[in-house]
Amino acid sequence: MNDTKPYYEHHVFFCMNEREGKDCRESCGAHGAEAAQKHAKKRVKELDLNGHGRVRINKAGCMDRCEEGPVLVVYPQGTWYTYVDNADIDEIIDRHIGKGEVVERLKI
Incomplete structure (x- = not known):
């Protein structure tokens, strides 16, 4: 079977990584990623x-x-976003997923 249509129209991945230690790089997990992912779901x-x-x-x-x-x-668009709060997540869902519009102010 050669189906070229993606399994999901939009597949959204939230980085959940958490680093430990005082000298480590920043990590998404330390900035509310788990709560944001749950809100989006x-x-x-x-x-x-x-x-x-x-x-x-x-x-x-x-x-x-x-x-x-x-x-x-x-995905499949491969559009990367950052966010601060649930309002940003809602905007990505409403505009990008709902209407197919890239949210330029949150795009990275």
Whole structure:
């Protein structure tokens, strides 16, 4: 079977990496990544956007963009975002996932 359509229309990965130690680099986990990922997952379900052929919200390990974090990436487009709070996450969901618009102010 040669199906070129992606399994998910949008597959969103949140960096969840947490570093320990006083001399380590910044990490997304230390900047609310877990709460943001849970919020996004809940919001996508509330909007009935989740599931096969639609949207999947996942956790990821280090994405090596620590100094720009916290970060998430939306595939298959490969659009990288940073965020500060749930309002930023909602804007990414509403505009990028809902309307296909890149949220330039949050793009990295």
